[in-house]
Amino acid sequence: MDLLGWWSDYTLRTVALGTATIGATAGVLGSFAVLRRQSLLGDTISHAALPGIALAFLLTGTKALPVLIAGAAVAGWLGARAAGGLTSVTRLKSDAALGVVLSVFFGFGLMLLTFIQRRPDATQAGLDTFLFGQAAALLQRDVVAMAAVGAAAVSLVALFWKEIKVQTFDPGFAASIGLPVARLDLLVTTLLVAAIVIGLESVGVVLMSALVVAPAAAARQWTDHLSGMVVLAAAFGAVSGASGALISASARHLPTGPVVVLCASLIVVVSLLAAPARGVVIRRARDRRARRRFGTRAVLSDLYALARQHDDPEHAHAAAVLEAMSGGRSGVRGDLEELERRGMARRAGDDGWFITDAGRARAERELEETS
Amino acid sequence: MRPAIQIEDLTVAYGDTPVLWDVDLEVPSGVLAAVVGPNGAGKTTLMKAILRLVEPAAGRVLVEGKPYAEQRRLVGYVPQRGSIDWDFPTTVLDVVTMGRYGELGLFRRPGRRERDLAMEALAEVGMADLADRHISRLSGGQQQRVFLARAIVQDARVYLMDEPFQGVDATTERAIVRLLRDFRRAGKTVIVVHHDLQTVEEYFDWVTLLNVRVVAAGPVQEVFDEENLRATYGGRIAFAAPGGPPGDA
Amino acid sequence: MTAAQLEIQAIAVCAAVACAVPGSFLVLRRMSLMSDAIAHSMLLGIVLAFYVVRSLQSPLLVVAAALTGVATVALVEAVAKTQLVREDAAIGLVFPLLFSVAVVLIARLPSGVHLDADVVLLGELAFAPYERWIAFGWDLGPKALWVTGTILVLNVAFVTAFFKELEVTTFDPGLAAALGMSPVVFHYGLMGVVSVSAVGAFDAVGAVLVIALLIVPPSAAYLLTDRLQSMILVAAATGALSAIAGFWLAHWLDASIAGSMASAAGILFLLALLFAPDRGLVAAARRRARRRWEFAHTMLAIHLFHHEGTPQAARESSMRHLGESLRWNDDFRERAVAGAAERGLVTRHDGRLTLTDAGRDLARRAVVR
Numbered sequence: 001m002d003l004l005g006w007w008s009d010y011t012l013r014t015v016a017l018g019t020a021t022i023g024a025t026a027g028v029l030g031s032f033a034v035l036r037r038q039s040l041l042g043d044t045i046s047h048a049a050l051p052g053i054a055l056a057f058l059l060t061g062t063k064a065l066p067v068l069i070a071g072a073a074v075a076g077w078l079g080a081r082a083a084g085g086l087t088s089v090t091r092l093k094s095d096a097a098l099g100v101v102l103s104v105f106f107g108f109g110l111m112l113l114t115f116i117q118r119r120p121d122a123t124q125a126g127l128d129t130f131l132f133g134q135a136a137a138l139l140q141r142d143v144v145a146m147a148a149v150g151a152a153a154v155s156l157v158a159l160f161w162k163e164i165k166v167q168t169f170d171p172g173f174a175a176s177i178g179l180p181v182a183r184l185d186l187l188v189t190t191l192l193v194a195a196i197v198i199g200l201e202s203v204g205v206v207l208m209s210a211l212v213v214a215p216a217a218a219a220r221q222w223t224d225h226l227s228g229m230v231v232l233a234a235a236f237g238a239v240s241g242a243s244g245a246l247i248s249a250s251a252r253h254l255p256t257g258p259v260v261v262l263c264a265s266l267i268v269v270v271s272l273l274a275a276p277a278r279g280v281v282i283r284r285a286r287d288r289r290a291r292r293r294f295g296t297r298a299v300l301s302d303l304y305a306l307a308r309q310h311d312d313p314e315h316a317h318a319a320a321v322l323e324a325m326s327g328g329r330s331g332v333r334g335d336l337e338e339l340e341r342r343g344m345a346r347r348a349g350d351d352g353w354f355i356t357d358a359g360r361a362r363a364e365r366e367l368e369e370t371s
Numbered sequence: 372m373r374p375a376i377q378i379e380d381l382t383v384a385y386g387d388t389p390v391l392w393d394v395d396l397e398v399p400s401g402v403l404a405a406v407v408g409p410n411g412a413g414k415t416t417l418m419k420a421i422l423r424l425v426e427p428a429a430g431r432v433l434v435e436g437k438p439y440a441e442q443r444r445l446v447g448y449v450p451q452r453g454s455i456d457w458d459f460p461t462t463v464l465d466v467v468t469m470g471r472y473g474e475l476g477l478f479r480r481p482g483r484r485e486r487d488l489a490m491e492a493l494a495e496v497g498m499a500d501l502a503d504r505h506i507s508r509l510s511g512g513q514q515q516r517v518f519l520a521r522a523i524v525q526d527a528r529v530y531l532m533d534e535p536f537q538g539v540d541a542t543t544e545r546a547i548v549r550l551l552r553d554f555r556r557a558g559k560t561v562i563v564v565h566h567d568l569q570t571v572e573e574y575f576d577w578v579t580l581l582n583v584r585v586v587a588a589g590p591v592q593e594v595f596d597e598e599n600l601r602a603t604y605g606g607r608i609a610f611a612a613p614g615g616p617p618g619d620a
Numbered sequence: 621m622t623a624a625q626l627e628i629q630a631i632a633v634c635a636a637v638a639c640a641v642p643g644s645f646l647v648l649r650r651m652s653l654m655s656d657a658i659a660h661s662m663l664l665g666i667v668l669a670f671y672v673v674r675s676l677q678s679p680l681l682v683v684a685a686a687l688t689g690v691a692t693v694a695l696v697e698a699v700a701k702t703q704l705v706r707e708d709a710a711i712g713l714v715f716p717l718l719f720s721v722a723v724v725l726i727a728r729l730p731s732g733v734h735l736d737a738d739v740v741l742l743g744e745l746a747f748a749p750y751e752r753w754i755a756f757g758w759d760l761g762p763k764a765l766w767v768t769g770t771i772l773v774l775n776v777a778f779v780t781a782f783f784k785e786l787e788v789t790t791f792d793p794g795l796a797a798a799l800g801m802s803p804v805v806f807h808y809g810l811m812g813v814v815s816v817s818a819v820g821a822f823d824a825v826g827a828v829l830v831i832a833l834l835i836v837p838p839s840a841a842y843l844l845t846d847r848l849q850s851m852i853l854v855a856a857a858t859g860a861l862s863a864i865a866g867f868w869l870a871h872w873l874d875a876s877i878a879g880s881m882a883s884a885a886g887i888l889f890l891l892a893l894l895f896a897p898d899r900g901l902v903a904a905a906r907r908r909a910r911r912r913w914e915f916a917h918t919m920l921a922i923h924l925f926h927h928e929g930t931p932q933a934a935r936e937s938s939m940r941h942l943g944e945s946l947r948w949n950d951d952f953r954e955r956a957v958a959g960a961a962e963r964g965l966v967t968r969h970d971g972r973l974t975l976t977d978a979g980r981d982l983a984r985r986a987v988v989r
Contacts, residue, residue: 034705034706034709037706037708037709038708039706039708039709039711039712040653040656040708040711040712042712043653043656043712086893089901090843090893090899091842091843091899092839092842092843093647093650093652095650095651095652095653096647096650096652096835096839096842097839098652098653099652099653099655099656099831099834099835099836099839100835100836100839100886100889102656102831103829103831103832103835103836103882103885104832104836104882104883104885104886104889105886106829106882107829107832107878107879107880107881107882107883107885107886108879108882108883108886109879110829110876110878110879110882111869111870111873111875111876111879111880111882111883112875112879113876113879114875114876114879115873115874115875118874118875132723206660206719207716207719207720209712209716210712210713210716210717210720212712213709213712213713213716214712214713214716217704217705217709217713220704220705221704253727253728254724254727254728255723255727257720257723258719258720258721258723258724258727259720259724261716261717261719261720262717262720262721262724265713265716265717265720268713272699272702272704272705278704280702280704
């Protein structure tokens with residue numbers, strides 16, 4: 001596929017811009033959802049939106065995107081509030097509340113969809129695409145509307161940036177300085193619903209939640225600042241959305257949702273493994289280096305102690321002795337070899353080791369530092 | 372001078388279970404006051420009720436003679452350390468700057484002045500060189516000092532602190548005590564929920580012994596004695612003869 | 621009722637009860653959303669097995685799906701252990717990935733072999749009676765019934781045999797470890813059971829509705845009862861009821877049986893929420909109303925007692941001051957005082973109140989802990 005050829009194709013351009021918008025908005029709001037430990041609220045909202053879509057169609061008879069999205073928004077919002085209400089009013093914990101809302105609303109939605117399917121006006125075929133998403137169906141005016149909603153959501157986040165930040169980080173303190181914490185919470189939930197429903201046609205109900213979680217989780221690995229995280233999440237979301245849509249548009253029988261999720265997941269995996277400071281691979285290498293440094297210091301000081309007990313400075317000590325002094329830790333031989341490489345120890349005979357002058361000097365310096 | 376805090380007939384219940392019953396309390400200005408009592412005695416609830424974080428079933432709270440709602444700017448709160456997500460992407464300086472958000476109001480961004488105030492506060496608690504550090508890489512004592520710096524920056528007149536000494540090292544404990552005394556010298560009032568009975572007499576001027584009801588309140592010398600302590604912690608409170616417990620005005 | 625209808629209901633009931641039993645433990649262990657993860661990612665196991673055996677009937681599919689379920693749990697925990705994301709985010713990252721791979725693989729199947737995405741979500745319970753198990757010329761009934769029935773029996777056996785261990789590892793993992801039970805073993809054992817149940821139910825009701833069967837009836841039961849044994853039984857009964865009601869709802873509306881079952885479960889949950897004897901919203905509202913008055917009387921008694929004999933007694937016991945300090949409006953104050961007087965707690969005289977001995981007793985008792 002010609003890398004930039006899609007830009008000149010009207011349809012592909014529309015599709016890419018639309019899904020990029022979706023991804024970016026989801027990334028921004030998703031950052032806050034993830035930080036509030038509400039990652040799965042996104043899943044609940046998007047599944048709960050389904051009956052809203054079906055009812056909107058049943059009540060108005062039209063499949064116009066704004067109408068269906070409105071229905072989705074109402075249902076998703078109600079689902080989110082219901083889950084919260086269940087948690088605060090009953091003994092049900094939040095995970096069960098989310099599970100109940102998610103499965104019941106979604107089941108109800110599926111029931112409505114099949115009910116619609118059996119009706120004589122079988123022009124409902126379009127509703128199926130809401131399950132796994134079909135970005136190819138995007139029209140330019142839809143994209144404009146989505147961009148408007150996305151821009152509004154992001155602007156509100158920017159406007160209330162510091163209030164949302166402190167309310168997410170320390171709600172008790174936020175309340176004590178007079179912030180309306182309940183209303184801020186409601187605002188963020190509502191914006192999250194908005195971010196999710198604009199993506200339902202393209203990415204689908206089942207998988208939209210991944211776009212809320214993955215870019216934000218990936219972004220967190222690269223920066224320690226909230227602003228950086230949100231911007232990066234938006235970027236990751238946009239890239240996942242656009243590439244997913246373009247790839248799925250170029251193949252047949254490939255719904256958009258799963259491809260977008262695969263792109264986003266790729267970004268997450270790379271971030272988790274390779275991000276500087278936090279990435280798993282980086283961390284393991286750093287741990288190894290630290291252990292090596294620690295190990296060689298210990299062995300050097302043991303060699304030094306042994307040397308001081310002997311008149312002959314070149315008296316060789318068996319590696320086994322050094323190992324015993326290190327409490328049976330493995331890797332002592334490696335440490336000895338490392339010391340030899342650095343000129344601080346020397347091998348004698350088969351298995352004997354002794355400390356050099358350079359090593360002695362170093363050991364004495366280190367002793368000074370730690371006392 | 373108006374007392375810093377006046378509480379009248381305060382009753383707070385969670386559902387149908389009373390946590391604070393008919394509490395009358397007065398804390399004079401410019402003292403370091405401790406609130407002590409067993410677990411579940413309602414100490415944190417008392418704090419939350421003063422801050423209107425929970426809605427009382429009855430009673431009222433006055434801060435320097437006026438209702439709390441009008442005096443919010445005068446009150447600073449240092450909550451318990453436990454509930455924060457330390458992996459949140461923010462730095463030490465950032466957290467301290469949050470203390471100015473109440474002053475800034477809606478829509479205004481923190482600027483140079485806020486940063487400078489935050490740095491000053493950090494210097495006061497000895498954390499200025501850690502300003503750019505991410506909060507997850509702090510020790511328990513350092514975390515507590517960050518929250519104290521946030522409190523300093525609020526420039527309040529009355530401070531409420533919930534177990535600030537819990538789980539901190541000796542250096543931090545000394546720093547906190549020093550800060551409290553600085554506050555007192557500046558005429559501020561500090562009310563501290565305190566868990567360590569050993570240090571009450573050394574650190575505080577005023578003490579309230581609380582166990583759902585106020586058992587005793589007043590200057591440490593007068594009130595912090597064995598009889599009152601037993602009444603507070605003994606598990607059962609028997610009411611004294613009518614006339615009520617000493618200390619409520 | 622036709623034989624086919626009876627069979628469908630039997631299958632649905634077996635699936636529902638088979639899920640309700642381990643689902644109760646999921647809810648209690650706060651692992652409800654792990655069922656979300658398992659139900660979605662199970663599809664990958666099924667698809668991979670399908671690639672190998674090219675048949676939808678093979679038991680290999682069941683095995684593969686169950687293994688994928690357990691693998692999902694392990695993967696989520698591995699991701700969470702890196703400390704780079706929280707556990708809820710870990711779930712939200714793992715299952716969409718596995719599910720997406722599955723959907724893409726399905727879409728890429730050579731045409732002629734068709735695994736419909738709708739089936740994935742909805743199951744094909746309506747067609748279940750037509751796949752029968754024929755052995756030695758005997759028609760032993762629908763296969764799905766045998767599958768779900770067997771899983772049901774195995775689940776009940778598992779929970780019965782290990783009831784103590786499951787109970788302790790759920791409520792007190794520390795104690796469990798001290799008693800020599802391995803919480804980890806039972807954790808993965810339970811997840812294995814959940815996965816197998818999910819697979820069995822998947823055939824009947826499709827992916828997402830498995831979640832409904834695992835979580836909703838036990839949640840309803842959680843609102844209705846306090847004891848673990850009753851909770852499991854009530855969950856099973858609720859599940860069975862949802863299955864039957866769902867079937868007839870689908871029949872009436874000519875809609876998906878699976879969706880209707882989930883909706884029916886939801887309605888039963890709502891009923892439990894509203895009308896549960898002690899905890900239901902209706903009961904709680906009534907109790908709150910009654911307690912409000914009792915609470916008011918006690919507050920009044922304590923307030924009067926507290927100020928008795930002090931210099932402020934006169935002021936504190938006046939009706940007007942009471943209204944202010946106890947934050948009661950005039951109407952409430954009148955009714956509270958009247959109620960307290962009726963109970964013999966106070967006497968009224970000249971706009972001032974005096975405590976009776978009974979009132980003093982109440983005040984004393986209220987504060988002793």
